[in-house]
Amino acid sequence: MLVTDNISHLRTARWADPRATWGLVPTMGFLHEGHLALVRAAKTANDYVAVSIYVNPTQFAPTEDLSTYPRDLERDLALLRAAGVDLVFTPSNEMMYPAGFQTRVEVTEITRYLEGVSRPTHFAGVTLVVAKLFNIIQPTRAYFGQKDAQQVAVLRRMVQDLNFNLELVVCPIVREPDGLAMSSRNKYLAGAERQAALVLRRALDAAEAAVASGQTDAEAIRAEMRGLIAAEPLAKLDYVSIADAQTLVEVEEIAGERLVSLAVFIGRTRLIDNVIIHR
Numbered sequence: 628m629l630v631t632d633n634i635s636h637l638r639t640a641r642w643a644d645p646r647a648t649w650g651l652v653p654t655m656g657f658l659h660e661g662h663l664a665l666v667r668a669a670k671t672a673n674d675y676v677a678v679s680i681y682v683n684p685t686q687f688a689p690t691e692d693l694s695t696y697p698r699d700l701e702r703d704l705a706l707l708r709a710a711g712v713d714l715v716f717t718p719s720n721e722m723m724y725p726a727g728f729q730t731r732v733e734v735t736e737i738t739r740y741l742e743g744v745s746r747p748t749h750f751a752g753v754t755l756v757v758a759k760l761f762n763i764i765q766p767t768r769a770y771f772g773q774k775d776a777q778q779v780a781v782l783r784r785m786v787q788d789l790n791f792n793l794e795l796v797v798c799p800i801v802r803e804p805d806g807l808a809m810s811s812r813n814k815y816l817a818g819a820e821r822q823a824a825l826v827l828r829r830a831l832d833a834a835e836a837a838v839a840s841g842q843t844d845a846e847a848i849r850a851e852m853r854g855l856i857a858a859e860p861l862a863k864l865d866y867v868s869i870a871d872a873q874t875l876v877e878v879e880e881i882a883g884e885r886l887v888s889l890a891v892f893i894g895r896t897r898l899i900d901n902v903i904i905h906r
């Protein structure tokens with residue numbers, strides 16, 4: 628497994644066999660089963676797998692957790708080695724954003740909703756860094772998790788709009804046995820917060836159950852979800868959304884494919900989760 632922060636070394640390895648297919652899994656490290664599921668999916672479909680580990684400063688607002696974001700490179704590399712990864716790209720900030728850097732990559736519309744309301748600068752950082760990673764590694768396929776549903780929608784748009792020559796592959800959300808979606812940020816959850824965090828899953832379960840029992844009024848479902856969050860003392864709601872799964876615009880009726888998503892603070896930790904429902 629080649630571990631490098633050097634773009635020309637990376638390119639030499641990437642193009643050693645120009646006909647080989649490469650899967651890329653972009654991550655911010657502190658890896659868990661959700662990341663490893665992406666790696667496994669990449670391994671099955673490609674000759675080689677590259678993983679990037681980079682806590683990208685441009686996608687964090689000044690008030691967010693950039694400096695405290697959990698990191699453990701040695702553990703990550705051991706997991707990736709065991710998973711049979713071929714190349715790990717670990718760039719520095721100076722390499723990604725050298726003095727004089729002044730280019731933006733922005734998707735302007737679907738970035739305004741949901742996460743974009745609370746994190747208005749977030750997706751511009753994501754699209755910028757992912758566009759750079761795509762150009763540096765030039766993967767055949769790139770793997771992302773449905774956990775970050777809006778990120779997937781935004782990156783799909785970017786790939787289409789900028790003609791990136793790759794296939795974007797989306798993998799299902801990996802959960803802890805009790806239903807909590809895996810996240811590097813779960814490490815922040817202390818004591819009773821870990822149990823309180825299950826309220827996200829409970830709210831999504833309630834939405835699914837309501838739809839299964841014939842409820843088609845989206846606002847009634849949002850209200851039920853808000854009620855469940857309000858009943859959990861350690862939780863503070865950021866948003867609940869029931870949106871068109873393609874446009875991410877809020878809907879009134881449950882019909883077709885809907886993205887039910889929410890963001891909730893558990894103490895100081897902001898968690899997100901979602902489910903797609905069809906009717």
Ligand code: AMP
Pocket residue numbers: 653654655656661662664665770771772773774775798799800801802808809810811
């Ligand atoms: P991150 O390191 O949090 O930026 O995540 C890197 C990639 O892993 C993103 O595409 C995430 O959507 C994906 N991911 C994170 N958590 C999960 C999860 N629980 N299940 C599936 N994919 C995940």
